[in-house]
Amino acid sequence: MSSKARRRFLWMAGGVVVLGVFGYFAWGGLGKSLVYFWTPTELLAKGGSAYGTAVRLGGMVVPGSVEWNAETRDLRFRLTDGDTTVPVESRGAPPQMFAEGIGVVVEGVFTPAGVFRSHNVMVKHSSEYRAPEPGKHPAEYYRKLFRSQASP
Amino acid sequence: MRAESVAKFLGVAAVVVLLPGVYLGLVWAPPDALMGNVQRIMYVHFPSWLATGAGYLIGFVASVLYLTRREPRWDWWAEAGIEVGVLFNCTGLLTGSIWGRPTWGVWWTWDPRLTTTAIMLLIFAGYLVVRAFVEDPEARARVAALVAIVGFADVPIVYFSVRWWRTLHQPQSSPETVDPEMVVALRVMFLAFLLLFGYLATRRYLLARTRWETERRLLELEAARG
Structure with a gap:
């Protein structure tokens, strides 16, 4: 050549x-x-093979499903992708953006009891940036639930 | 106009635009409804990535021009663009991490956007390392240009990662998803960072030129001495 x-x-x-x-x-x-995270539908579709494997699960916090035990510092909520819902258990207060109806990604394992045991809750932020509306305090929910009751 | 005067003009313009930009972003624009004042880090974060993209794009284009034309000045531009790009790549990652801790709850996570971005930094930091290891100026320019061209493939992957894959990182914002006052502050900061980038890159280009000429002369002296 x-x-x-x-x-x-x-x-x-x-x-x-x-x-x-x-x-x-x-x-x-x-x-x-x-994939960075699975959806609840994908997780349940795996059946028994999903048990015990460390995975990330992503979805929305079902409104009204959040339970926080200030003494044991146990956090429970339900995570949904619209079709399937999985109960999630976690330890400690979540990040301050955590709220009902917000997108989250949790890291942990799916147990045979049908509960996702998470050791890390991450909050997904959307591409929206808005000024606060007068008289509204979105952080109020978080403060009421996690700050006033607990924290060492 | 000579490059020295261009650099001086860009430097002065950068300061003149940066000052009101910082005021608009930190004071004038409203805080975010959900994140509060933490969100203001966006006025440094987004512009950092714009400058990073500009730097790597200049590196890519100048590298192609060097390989096709073999004129040293394209090597100087490539080195300048990429080195300053690496700087803004670092400020982008740092500000993102500082924002991520209070918002996401973690400093870092291996989602596709963050992972491809880390790879991008490694590629172009590697480019600078390669340059430091090759002694002959022309061989160095050739090898470096090849690294820059192949490595640039990751840049659009970084951009599209938030659309192609599931990520923790949010997809690109647009003026429709950002409040008008924030958009104004952002645009001023975009301009300020581009000017700042232009100033740094032009200064770096001048430095590369001086080095090349000095190296040339040293090699000639050595050759003359035998």
């Missing part, structure tokens, strides 16, 4: 590699095999 043809070949080969990697990420199987 002449040096010019060789150079053109190298350019094309490089371009194919870069596009290939990019395409694999964009449309390939990676998106399906490597």
Whole structure:
């Protein structure tokens, strides 16, 4: 090969590699095999094989389902993806953005009792940024539930 | 106009826009309804990523131009863009982490957005390392350009990660999802950071040029001495 043809070949080969990697990420199987969190529906679909494996579970906190025991510092709530709901148990106060109806990702294991035992609750924030409405204090819910009663 | 004068102009303009930008973001714009004042970190976080993207894009384009034209100045631009890009990549990650702790509850999590961003920093920090290891200026420019071009593939992956995969990180905001006053403060900070980036990158370009010329002269002297 002449040096010019060789150079053109190298350019094309490089371009194919870069596009290939990019395409694999964009449309390939990676998106399906490597998920950051499962939905409750996916978790239950795994059946017994889901028990005891450390996973992340993502969904929305069902309004009215939050129970906080200030003495034992146990937090219970139900997590839903709209179709399926899974009860979650956790220890300690959650992040200050935690509220009913908010999106969360919990890390932990699914137990045969059908309860997801979480050691870490993370709150998902949406892409919305809004000024507070007059007379409304969204942080009030958190303060009432977790601050006034407890905390060492 | 000479690059020195451009740098001086950009530097002065950056300070002139940065001062009102900081005021608008930290004082004038309202706090977020859910996050309170923590959300104000966005006025440094978003602009940091804009400057990071600008730096890596300049690095990519200049690297392609270097390989096709073999003019040293494209190597200087590539090095300048990427080095300053790495700086803003770090401020972006740091501000994101500081924001994440009170909002998400964690400093860091291996979600696709954060992971691809960490990889991006490693790639371009690696670019700087590669440059430090190759002694011959032309060989260095060639190898570095290759790293920059291949490594740039991660940049759009970082951008689209929040749309392609499930992440803890929120997807991109738009003026529809952000209150108008916050948008004004953000736009001023975007401009301020672009000017600041332009100033730093131009200064870095001048430094790269001086180094290249010095290296050239040293090599010539060595050759003359035998």
